[in-house]
Amino acid sequence: MMIGTQPLLELKGVNKSFGPVHVLRGVDLSVYAGQVTALVGDNGAGKSTLIKGIAGIHSFDSGEYLFEGKPVSISEPKQANALGIEVVYQDLALCDNLDVVHNMFLGREESKGIVLDEITMERRATETLASLSVRTLKSIRQQVSSLSGGQRQTVAIARAVLWNSKLVILDEPTAALGVAQTEQVLNLVRRLADSGLGVVLISHNMNDVLQVADNIACLYLGQLAAQIPASDVGHGQIVELITMGRSGDIGLNPEVLAAGGHA
Amino acid sequence: MSTPQVTDVDIAAAGDSAGVGQAMGDYFRRIKGGDVGSLPAVLGLIVLVVIFSVLEGNTFFTALNFANLLNQGTAIIVLAMGLVFVLLLGEIDLSAGFAAGTCAAVLAVTLTKWGWAWPLALVAALITGLVIGLLIGLLVARLGIPSFVVTLAAFLGLQGVMLLIIGDGGTIPVQSDVLLAIMNKNMPVWAGWLLWLIVTAGYALVSLRAIMNRRKVGLPSTSTSVWAAKVLSIAVLLGVAVFLLNQQRQIVRPGKVACVKLGPPNEPLGCIPVIQGVPWAVLVVLVLLVVLTFVLGRTAFGRHIYAVGGNSEAARRAGISVSGIKIACFMICSFLAAIAGVLLASRDNSVSPTTGGAQTLLYAVGAAVIGGTSLFGGRGRVMDAIIGGLVVAVIANGLPLITQQSGIQYVVTGLVLLVAASVDALSRKRSSGSLR
Numbered sequence: 001m002m003i004g005t006q007p008l009l010e011l012k013g014v015n016k017s018f019g020p021v022h023v024l025r026g027v028d029l030s031v032y033a034g035q036v037t038a039l040v041g042d043n044g045a046g047k048s049t050l051i052k053g054i055a056g057i058h059s060f061d062s063g064e065y066l067f068e069g070k071p072v073s074i075s076e077p078k079q080a081n082a083l084g085i086e087v088v089y090q091d092l093a094l095c096d097n098l099d100v101v102h103n104m105f106l107g108r109e110e111s112k113g114i115v116l117d118e119i120t121m122e123r124r125a126t127e128t129l130a131s132l133s134v135r136t137l138k139s140i141r142q143q144v145s146s147l148s149g150g151q152r153q154t155v156a157i158a159r160a161v162l163w164n165s166k167l168v169i170l171d172e173p174t175a176a177l178g179v180a181q182t183e184q185v186l187n188l189v190r191r192l193a194d195s196g197l198g199v200v201l202i203s204h205n206m207n208d209v210l211q212v213a214d215n216i217a218c219l220y221l222g223q224l225a226a227q228i229p230a231s232d233v234g235h236g237q238i239v240e241l242i243t244m245g246r247s248g249d250i251g252l253n254p255e256v257l258a259a260g261g262h263a
Numbered sequence: 264m265s266t267p268q269v270t271d272v273d274i275a276a277a278g279d280s281a282g283v284g285q286a287m288g289d290y291f292r293r294i295k296g297g298d299v300g301s302l303p304a305v306l307g308l309i310v311l312v313v314i315f316s317v318l319e320g321n322t323f324f325t326a327l328n329f330a331n332l333l334n335q336g337t338a339i340i341v342l343a344m345g346l347v348f349v350l351l352l353g354e355i356d357l358s359a360g361f362a363a364g365t366c367a368a369v370l371a372v373t374l375t376k377w378g379w380a381w382p383l384a385l386v387a388a389l390i391t392g393l394v395i396g397l398l399i400g401l402l403v404a405r406l407g408i409p410s411f412v413v414t415l416a417a418f419l420g421l422q423g424v425m426l427l428i429i430g431d432g433g434t435i436p437v438q439s440d441v442l443l444a445i446m447n448k449n450m451p452v453w454a455g456w457l458l459w460l461i462v463t464a465g466y467a468l469v470s471l472r473a474i475m476n477r478r479k480v481g482l483p484s485t486s487t488s489v490w491a492a493k494v495l496s497i498a499v500l501l502g503v504a505v506f507l508l509n510q511q512r513q514i515v516r517p518g519k520v521a522c523v524k525l526g527p528p529n530e531p532l533g534c535i536p537v538i539q540g541v542p543w544a545v546l547v548v549l550v551l552l553v554v555l556t557f558v559l560g561r562t563a564f565g566r567h568i569y570a571v572g573g574n575s576e577a578a579r580r581a582g583i584s585v586s587g588i589k590i591a592c593f594m595i596c597s598f599l600a601a602i603a604g605v606l607l608a609s610r611d612n613s614v615s616p617t618t619g620g621a622q623t624l625l626y627a628v629g630a631a632v633i634g635g636t637s638l639f640g641g642r643g644r645v646m647d648a649i650i651g652g653l654v655v656a657v658i659a660n661g662l663p664l665i666t667q668q669s670g671i672q673y674v675v676t677g678l679v680l681l682v683a684a685s686v687d688a689l690s691r692k693r694s695s696g697s698l699r
Contacts, residue, residue: 077580102569
């Protein structure tokens with residue numbers, strides 16, 4: 001996969017504090033279209049804060065936020081959605097009592113006048129699932145309550161893709177899945193990127209990360225330890241970056257680390 | 264998606280149902296999966312009718328009693344329709360019964376004491392319902408007080424408001440021929456059959472059009488044989504009901520004859536007026552059924568109600584105004600309670616402090632739950648209120664024929680509600696436990 005000249009999403013030196021707690025410190029991040037960028041880091045490293053900032057759930061205190069090369073200011077989720085940014089949260093946010101189509105169009109239903117246009121919705125949902133080569137659903141009209149964990153994840157991802165999205169952020173999509181389902185979801189993640197979308201994958205599972213990611217961004221105590229091509233690092237190095245912020249020549253400056261992470 | 268490449272997808276093919284056999288198979292699979300819907304209620308209704316017919320056939324299974332039963336059930340059914348909206352959210356409205364009573368009191372006072380024209384009085388009663396619902400909805404959705412507590416307070420408070428409105432008199436008569444006709448007069452025989460034709464043909468055409476539209480774009484659809492079977496069963500069921508209601512059901516005492524013409528001048532001596540035809544109240548229920556089913560099933564608003572009931576956090580993240588939906592549902596519930604109040608006033612020809620009290624509310628909640636609406640939210644239909652309301656009405660109507668002990672009647676009704684709630688809880692357990 002060739003790296004485009006211009007990143008789809010680029011963050012430069014973003015900061016975020018909650019009261020006295022400085023959660024993000026000058027984080028840089030580049031996400032390219034057609035690539036899976038894994039975001040790794042220990043609990044409390046700032047992953048959630050970072051993606052919530054990208055998604056507009058809260059805005060960054062300072063720093064640059066560039067989307068397709070243009071500086072944007074995003075302070076609520078709808079603005080992010082309008083740019084083509086979709087987030088699939090860990091709890092998926094699906095309604096068990098509605099079917100697959102209803103869930104995919106939840107809150108953005110197609111209608112003719114006041115009447116829901118079920119036919120258009122069903123066709124678009126079918127097309128989207130087809131374009132993702134999803135073959136695990138028996139019927140698109142079955143209730144989500146009858147789906148397995150992997151199928152639910154698939155529906156949640158398909159919903160994110162439905163809206164001509166350009167960037168899809170996945171929060172631990174494989175955390176609760178078995179081996180076979182993890183494989184299915186990872187394949188789906190790969191296909192998303194191969195079809196031209198920018199994908200940010202948050203995961204604690206290094207095997208998953210190394211299997212699908214093109215490059216890996218590692219957060220350490222609110223700072224970006226390194227963003228490196230996945231081919232350049234191995235399992236052990238990523239773990240070192242996550243736990244110590246540094247591995248060999250890559251990672252945070254030793255002086256910064258010695259100062260307790262305070263630059 | 265930039266490159267939607269269609270690979271082999273069997274989503275569409277799998278959903279195609281071949282015929283009645285396949286449809287039945289799908290239905291049984293759904294029931295096994297925990298989605299029992301109205302099945303227990305329909306079976307219960309049949310069992311109850313059979314039991315009462317065997318035990319007290321002469322009095323229970325008569326045209327007169329059938330019409331009586333509808334009359335007794337109408338207000339409960341309308342109240343239950345409103346409760347379906349609140350139950351869909353996983354909330355409860357304990358005050359609906361007294362909301363009905365309060366609105367009926369407003370109707371009676373404006374009509375009789377203040378001498379308003381009936382349309383004005385009716386509007387005043389309905390607006391009262393909307394205001395009650397708005398207040399409850401605001402307290403539940405904006406302040407976050409549990410609906411159980413808010414509506415329990417409203418249950419007590421509205422009882423008082425009702426007493427204050429009615430005043431010292433105790434009972435206020437309702438003097439309006441139009442309003443009294445709703446629960447006391449019947450359609451002409453021909454109008455009953457016309458209604459049957461409109462409902463059956465309307466259902467057939469609307470459902471056929473939906474099937475054709477899906478076929479046209481190549482989406483899986485119900486097969487024509489399933490459609491025909493559904494239309495036929497509706498035609499037969501409604502046909503039997505209209506036929507029964509169109510029988511003469513006046514009680515002819517020995518030595519007296521029935522007469523069609525009313526009014527003293529041309530009334531033969533000792534003549535008993537003929538009673539036959541579909542009660543007008545049935546038309547009210549049918550119109551509400553069609554409108555509310557459309558709202559719940561075919562509009563984004565209805566879809567959002569189900570979403571909030573299923574997973575309110577998911578609904579919120581999808582950009583749905585959860586508090587807006589909640590307020591709207593409480594308003595719909597109280598609005599329908601107001602209609603039920605008007606029906607009660609029409610049935611009793613008057614409004615008293617007991618209107619909408621006693622078991623009215625519990626019967627209505629029971630009707631919705633017995634019909635298949637879940638107490639846990641997210642599952643239910645307007646039709647449930649009708650089926651469940653008929654079950655409640657059959658019990659309330661049939662039991663007194665068998666036993667005069669009101670103790671037994673309460674116990675049986677309580678048990679039926681408990682059984683319905685158990686079915687609901689079990690089916691919920693089943694559907695959440697399956698295939699996870």
